[in-house]
Amino acid sequence: MHYLDHAATTPVSQETAQAMLAVLTRQFGNPSSQHTLGREAKKLVDGSRAIIAKSLACKSEQLYFTSCGTESDNWAIRAALHQNRRLGKHIVTTAVEHSAVLQCVKHLEQEGYSVSYVKPDSQGRVTADQIAAVLREDTALVSVMLVNNETGARFPIEEIAALLKDRSTLLHTDAVQGFLKIPFTAKSLGADYISISAHKIGGPKGIGALYTGGKAKTPQPLLYGGGQESNLRPGTEATAQIAGFAKAVELRQNHLEEILHHLADCRAYAVEKLEGIPTLQILSSGGAPHILAASLPGYPSQNIVSELNEKGIYISAGSACHRGKASHVFTAMGLDKKTAAGAIRISFGPETHKSDIDALADALAEHQRTRFPML
Numbered sequence: 001m002h003y004l005d006h007a008a009t010t011p012v013s014q015e016t017a018q019a020m021l022a023v024l025t026r027q028f029g030n031p032s033s034q035h036t037l038g039r040e041a042k043k044l045v046d047g048s049r050a051i052i053a054k055s056l057a058c059k060s061e062q063l064y065f066t067s068c069g070t071e072s073d074n075w076a077i078r079a080a081l082h083q084n085r086r087l088g089k090h091i092v093t094t095a096v097e098h099s100a101v102l103q104c105v106k107h108l109e110q111e112g113y114s115v116s117y118v119k120p121d122s123q124g125r126v127t128a129d130q131i132a133a134v135l136r137e138d139t140a141l142v143s144v145m146l147v148n149n150e151t152g153a154r155f156p157i158e159e160i161a162a163l164l165k166d167r168s169t170l171l172h173t174d175a176v177q178g179f180l181k182i183p184f185t186a187k188s189l190g191a192d193y194i195s196i197s198a199h200k201i202g203g204p205k206g207i208g209a210l211y212t213g214g215k216a217k218t219p220q221p222l223l224y225g226g227g228q229e230s231n232l233r234p235g236t237e238a239t240a241q242i243a244g245f246a247k248a249v250e251l252r253q254n255h256l257e258e259i260l261h262h263l264a265d266c267r268a269y270a271v272e273k274l275e276g277i278p279t280l281q282i283l284s285s286g287g288a289p290h291i292l293a294a295s296l297p298g299y300p301s302q303n304i305v306s307e308l309n310e311k312g313i314y315i316s317a318g319s320a321c322h323r324g325k326a327s328h329v330f331t332a333m334g335l336d337k338k339t340a341a342g343a344i345r346i347s348f349g350p351e352t353h354k355s356d357i358d359a360l361a362d363a364l365a366e367h368q369r370t371r372f373p374m375l
Contacts (some may be wrong), residue, residue, distance in 0.1 A: 001311055001312050001314070002312060002313045002355075002356040002359045002360060003314050003349075003351070003352075003356070004313065004314060004315050004317050004346045004347060004348065004352065004356055004357070004360060005167065005314045005315055005345075005349040005351070006029050006179060006200075006290060006348055006349035007149055007150075007200070007291050007316070007345060007347035008056060008347070009199050009200070010199060010200060010201060010202045010203075010349050011202065011349070011351060012202060012203065012204060012244070012248070013202055013248070013251060015247060015251060016128065016202060016204070016247045016248050017244070017346050018245055019243045019246075019247040020240040020241070021187055021246040021253055022243070023041075023044065023239050023240040023243045025242045025345055027040055027041060027044060027239070027243075027333070028041075028156050028239075029041040030236055031044075031045050031226075031228075031236075031237050031239065032226070032228070032236070038158070041237075041239050044239060044242070044243060045053070045065075045237050045239060045242055046060070047246070048065055048242045048245065048246035049242075051246040052091060052196075052209060052245060052248055052249050053244055053248055054110070054253075054372065055180065055249050055253050055343070056185055056186045056194070056196075056211055056344065057185035057186060057187060058185070058186040058187075058211055058213060059130040061228075062212055062213050063209050063210070063211055064209060064210050064212070064219075064229045064230070064232060064233050065207065065208070065209050065212055065229060065237065065238070065242060065245070066207075066208045066209060067206055067208065067235060067238070068205075068206065068207070068208045069098075069100060069119065069174065069176040069195050069196065069200075069208045070098075070100035070175075070196035070199055070207065071208060071222070072195035072196070072197070072206075072208045072210040073084075073101050073104065073143075073172075073174050073195050074100065074104050074222065075210055075219065075233075076103065076143075076193035076195060076210055076212075076219075077091075077104050077105065077141065077143060077172060078171040078220065078222060079193070079212075079216070079219035079220045079222075080105075080140065080141040080143075080170040080172060080192070080193060080216070080293055081108070081113070081141055082219075082220040083139055083170065083216065083217055083220070084140035084141065084168060084170060084221075085140075086168070087138060087139075087140050087168050087169070087242070087306070088136070088137065088138020088139060088140050089112060089113045089114060089138065089140065090113070090114050090115075090136050090138045090139045090140060090143050091105055091108065091113055091114070091115045091116070091132055091139070091142075091143065092115075092116045092118065092131060092135065092139065092141070092142040092143070092144075093105055093115060093116070093117060093118070093142070093143045093144065094118045094119075094120065094126050094144055094145070094155075094328050095117040095119045095120065095122050095220075095328065095332040096115065096119075096124060096126075096145075096148055096150075096151075096153075096328070096329045096332050096333075097143065097144075097174065098145060098149055098174055098176070098349055099147055100174065101143050101145070101174055102328070105143070107375075108209060116134040116180075118130045118131060118134060118144075119332050119334075120332055120333055121286045121333070122285075122333055122334055122335070123151075123153065123284060123333070124148055124150075124151035124153040124157075124283070124284055124329065124333050125153050125249070125287075126144065126153075126155050126156075126162050127156065127159075128156045128159035128163055129145065129161075130161065131160050132163050133171070135163070138284065139167075139169045140169065140170065141170050141171075141172060142160060142169060142170070142172070142294070143166060143171075143172040143173070144157060144160055144171075144173055144179070145173060145174040145175075145176070145177070146170075146174065146175040146178035146182075146184070146189070147169065147175070147176075147177040147178040147181065147202055147287065147288040147291070148180065148291075148329065149176070149177045149290075149291070149344075150282050150327060150330070150345055151283065151284040151287070151291065151293045151329060151333075152177075152181065152287045152288040152289075152292065152293065152331040153284060153287045153288075154178070154286075154287035154288055155173075155254075156187045157171075157173050157190065158188065158189060158190055158219065161190025161191060161214075162190065163188075164183075166358075168215070170191070170192045170193070170214075170215055170216060171190070171191045171192050171214070172191060172192065172193040172194075172195070172264040173187075173189060173191040173195070174195045174198055174207075174288075175191075175194050175195060175196055176195060176196060176197045177200060177291070178288065179196040179197070179200065179201060179264070179286065180201045180249065180252045180256060180259075181200075181201075181288050181289065181290050182251065182260075182288055182289070183256070183258070183260070186211050186213055187208075190214065191211075191214065191218055192212065192215050192216035193210060193211065193212055193219075193294045194210070194211040195208065195210055196208060196209050196210075197209075198241065198244065198245035198248055198249075199348065201248050201249065201252050202248040202251065202252060202324065202349075202350070203241075203244050203245045203247070203248030203249070204240075204241045204244040204245070204248075205241075206238060206241050207238055207241035207242060207244070207245045209245070215226065218230075218232070219232060221233065221234070223235065223283060224324030233352060240298070244281060244351055249251075249349075250256070251352075251370040256302060259297070259311065259350050262350060262352075263289035263290045263348050263349070263350075263352075264289040266289075266290075266348040266352050266354075266357065267289050267290070267291075267292050267348060269354055269357055270348075270357045270360075270361075272359075273357055273361035274292075274294055274360075274361055274364070275360075276365075277361065277365050277368055278295055278368055279296060279297060279298075279368065280294055280295070280296045280364065280368075281296075281297065281339060282294050283330070283333075283335070283343060289345045289348075289360070290347050290348045290349065291345065291346075292346045292348075293330075293341075293343060293344070293345055293346075294343070294344055295335075295342040295343045295344065296341045296342040296344070296364070296367075296368070297336075297338040297339045297341075297342045298338045298341075298342060299342050299343065299367075300341055300342065301317035301342055301343050301344050302317050304342070304344055304367065305317050305344065307363070307367060308360070308363055308364075311355075311359070311363050312362055313359055313363055315344055315345060315346050315347075315360070316344065316345040316347070317343065317344055326339065326340065326341070327343060330343045332341055348361065367369075
């Protein structure tokens with residue numbers, strides 16, 4: 001097996017799985033219970049929150065657990081608009097955000113909000129000047145991702161935060177693809193809300209977190225019920241997933257410099273190998289070290305993914321969330337239809353070996369020789 005789809009999800013390590021198993025089988029108390037098992041579970045949740053908060057260099061009380069990055073995105077957007085409900089009903093975002101943000105703001109348009117969608121250049125990049133150009137007096141929220149999940153483009157959140165420093169406008173960033181993939185702290189980014197998720201960094205699915213700081217006040221609850229998460233996110237805590245999240249953060253944080261260097265080496269090696277394939281185009285010029293977008297114009301990416309799958313090579317045709325539909329990211333970049341239709345995403349993790357990349361390059365080269373024997 002050659003797994004090159006780490007931007008979709010990542011394998012869970014034995015250490016992380018064991019941390020979760022211990023909670024499922026021995027430390028299974030409800031954190032709200034007052035007996036010994038409950039207090040132990042509460043201590044585990046608090047300790048896990050502290051570990052994850054440390055990775056962001058923020059206070060534990062600034063971090064709330066959610067079920068995923070999508071929930072974190074939706075909660076941040078709704079909370080920001082509630083806080084700035086008297087400021088106005090204008091939202092600024094980009095045309096290449098994750099669907100968790102885009103679908104949320106499109107629904108808000110139906111509720112009477114106006115939205116400015118900033119388009120990227122041909123490399124998928126967005127500048128702070130583009131954001132500044134569409135700001136209005138009634139702009140309540142700017143939501144811009146840290147790293148694009150299809151191109152790996154790194155967006156200038158720090159510069160955008162500086163633009164908004166003296167304004168009441170709140171800033172949210174979906175940092176799911178950037179968390180522990182590029183170095184940052186909550187303070188260095190300067191965003192008021194930061195969304196992160198476990199399953200992109202070797203943790204389990206079904207657990208994420210939302211950071212609130214800066215100008216953000218206590219967020220409006222997205223749900224109502226019990227008193228969990230400081231009365232803001234009710235529901236019995238997913239203790240096993242929380243423990244797995246913390247263990248994954250701890251493992252990655254302890255070897256972060258080495259992992260980031262490895263990811264960058266994998267990407268550079270993949271570019272070198274793929275550039276030798278006739279007609280293949282590299283679509284992204286840098287940014288996050290773990291994502292590489294490419295295209296074989298004239299051949300549908302879903303067909304390429306299927307052919308590679310038969311060889312035990314796993315990549316994506318854009319985001320895993322598209323499920324075979326045309327990518328809004330590559331369309332927004334202004335790529336011609338053939339290039340956009342042939343776009344693929346290759347993504348790397350700590351477990352990636354050069355042999356995985358060699359297998360991919362050989363399979364794509366064979367594909368070219370079979371389909372285009374004159375090249």
